[in-house]
Structures are given as structure tokens and as C-alpha cells.
Amino acid sequence: MEPLFLQSVFKERIWGGRALRDVFGYEIPYEHTGEYWAISAHPNGPSMIENGPYQGMTLDKLWKEQPGLFGNPKGKVFPLLTKILDANMDLSVQVHPDDTYAMVHENGELGKTECWYIIDCKEDADMIFGHNAKTKEELQQQIREGKWSDLLRRVKIKPGDFFYVPSGTIHALCEGTLVLETQQSSDTTYRVYDYDRRDSDGNLRELHLEKAMEVTTVPHQDAVSERVVRENDKTRMTTYVESAFFSVYKWEVAGKSSFSFNDQYLLFSVIHGEGSLIHNGRRYDLKKGSHFILPVGFGEFEVDGNCEMIVSHT
Structure with a gap:
């Protein structure tokens, strides 16, 4: 995988x-x-x-x-x-x-x-x-x-x-x-x-x-979404929205961090910086402007570097 x-x-x-x-x-x-x-x-x-x-x-x-x-x-x-x-x-x-x-x-x-x-x-x-x-x-x-x-x-x-x-x-x-x-x-x-x-x-x-x-919705209603921030190793993860259509986060990576995802496929867009994704002994380059998907069951991986990514899933 x-x-x-x-x-x-x-x-x-x-x-x-x-x-x-x-x-x-x-x-x-x-x-x-x-x-x-x-x-x-x-x-x-x-x-x-x-x-x-x-x-x-x-x-x-x-x-x-x-x-x-x-x-x-x-x-x-x-x-x-x-x-x-x-x-x-x-x-x-x-x-x-x-x-x-x-x-x-x-x-x-x-x-x-x-x-x-x-x-x-x-x-x-x-x-x-x-x-x-x-x-x-x-x-x-x-x-x-x-x-x-x-x-x-x-x-x-x-x-x-x-x-x-x-x-x-x-x-x-x-x-x-x-x-x-x-x-x-x-x-x-x-x-x-x-x-x-x-x-x-x-x-x-x-x-x-x-x-x-x-x-058009009348009167206009501002959608309220409360930001939630948590730390995972060297990564700051901000939750922007969790809705019926999608959830969206920002990951700010400043070093090496470990993750494990099995039950959901994830969409990633690198918007600043560069780094690496390490999985099963293989290293994949991440650079500004890269976009990728991690399939369901991807399991354990690491992200190393200094970069910001927008992450989303259904």
C-alpha cells in the first residue's frame, strides 16, 4: 500500500x-x-x-x-x-x-x-x-x-x-x-x-x-465552527470544521511525528514548506504544491520536515 x-x-x-x-x-x-x-x-x-x-x-x-x-x-x-x-x-x-x-x-x-x-x-x-x-x-x-x-x-x-x-x-x-x-x-x-x-x-x-x-438562505446565517488545536509529537493539528460533508484540518509539522490511520481515507495538500512521509521503510518526498491520498488501512506512518498541510476527509 x-x-x-x-x-x-x-x-x-x-x-x-x-x-x-x-x-x-x-x-x-x-x-x-x-x-x-x-x-x-x-x-x-x-x-x-x-x-x-x-x-x-x-x-x-x-x-x-x-x-x-x-x-x-x-x-x-x-x-x-x-x-x-x-x-x-x-x-x-x-x-x-x-x-x-x-x-x-x-x-x-x-x-x-x-x-x-x-x-x-x-x-x-x-x-x-x-x-x-x-x-x-x-x-x-x-x-x-x-x-x-x-x-x-x-x-x-x-x-x-x-x-x-x-x-x-x-x-x-x-x-x-x-x-x-x-x-x-x-x-x-x-x-x-x-x-x-x-x-x-x-x-x-x-x-x-x-x-x-x-x-439563497434568507436571512444570511454565519456558519459557526470552533477551532480545536491539539499536539501530536512535533505536529500542531488544528480542526477547522467537522460537518456532514467533510472535516478539514491544518497540520503544522516542525520535526518528526508519528501517526496511525486505518478507518478513513485522508486527502492531503502541502501548502507551505517541505518534508517526507515515511511508511513501511519507504520515504516519499513532500513539497509545496503536492497533493495525495492515504487509503483506508494505511496504518502507521511518520511525517518529518517543516511544512503545513491541509488535511480533509468525509
Whole structure:
């Protein structure tokens, strides 16, 4: 049994830039590279295994053909998606449906609850997180009249911040923000407002106002998640959220630490530093920008080095 290291898919976005190259050293394919789907089994951009006996197999195929690696799950699709987003410009203001709505209106797609870890951002950065409408009628009126400054709620952010973004939350990352996103494996987004920007063909991008107004939670409710910190040898482990969809942690490694996991597969993204994962006498290099999965039953292993990782599981 080996860790499953992944090669993944980049996405061109109107708001993207070059931070994925400049910060992580990725060979980005576009001048406006906005997203790296780092751990993905979604049909719009599946990751590929780059090592071991499953080398060359896509993650969605591995999920179907080797379910024992994931604890023989009941779900038909790999449930999580890890992305890194480079918001070189403001993203469109958007909202996502829950599972029930998406099942009916999006051909069985999952809903989209997500969360953000702010890797970096410009000084005095902010983002759009929620709205100020008290009723559905007020929400609809302000959207139709374009009263965006009255409607949209802005929140200051800084590197190291974490935000849980349940389905139904109006939100948008803003210029100068680099984020690791953990989300349900869904590509469904309802665009509410896009600053009247035009695409490369000169067309206004499509909005999805009726669906957006149907799924938006009114009034806005901040999701509360209490951070819990514990130490394991030379690793500081911070729990950010434990929800019905995923649990997300940050591991800050400063030396050698021992772990043992058997009952859950784990997703890892190295966001700072470097180190090694040691398992059954083998050493695997961990570097900034690496992404990998530890299968169910992986057992005892060590992590040695100085690095920070975002860790998640269902």
C-alpha cells in the first residue's frame, strides 16, 4: 500500500492569473489560470495517479474499480474536490444549491457546500460573504434593481483565515486572494452578479438569477465552527470544521511525528514548506504544491520536515 500522489487539471478563468506558477511552481497552461483541481474525481477534471500500481489511472476510475482503498463506500461518486484558486481579479458573486435542489434541477449533480483556507492575500483584502436582505422579497428586489452595495456583505480577510461556506450562501472571492478550497464534488454554480464583465468574445457572462434567488438562505446565517488545536509529537493539528460533508484540518509539522490511520481515507495538500512521509521503510518526498491520498488501512506512518498541510476527509 502506497500514498496516491496526483497529477491534476488546470482551469482557465477570466479572473485568473499566474499565482499558481509563482507560488507553487506549477507549469500553468494559460495566462489566466484560475483553478487547479488538485484532488478531483469529477468528470469535468479528474486527477490522475502518478505513482505505484495504479499509475496512470484516473481517480474516478480508481474509486469505481478499487473501492476497498476507500473503505467500500456506498456512494457512486468520489464525494470531495480540493482546489487551489487564484483570484487575480474579483470572482463573480454566486451561490450554490444543496443536494436536494441539485438532484432535481442539475441532473443528479451533488450540491455544493465548500470551505476556504486563505493561503495568501493582498494587504487589506476582503471578500463577499453573505447578504443583508431580511426577507426573500427584499433579496429579489435588491437583485433585480442592482442594489449591490446595499445587498452584499463584505468581510476583511488575512492569510490563515478559514471560512465555512454552506450551500445557499452568497459569496465571492475578491482580487488578490489565493485560496485552498475543500468542497463537495460538484461543478454547479449560480452566478448572481458579474460586474458586467464580458468574455473573450465580447459577450456578457450568463447569470442564473431565478435559481440563485430560490436557493439563497434568507436571512444570511454565519456558519459557526470552533477551532480545536491539539499536539501530536512535533505536529500542531488544528480542526477547522467537522460537518456532514467533510472535516478539514491544518497540520503544522516542525520535526518528526508519528501517526496511525486505518478507518478513513485522508486527502492531503502541502501548502507551505517541505518534508517526507515515511511508511513501511519507504520515504516519499513532500513539497509545496503536492497533493495525495492515504487509503483506508494505511496504518502507521511518520511525517518529518517543516511544512503545513491541509488535511480533509468525509
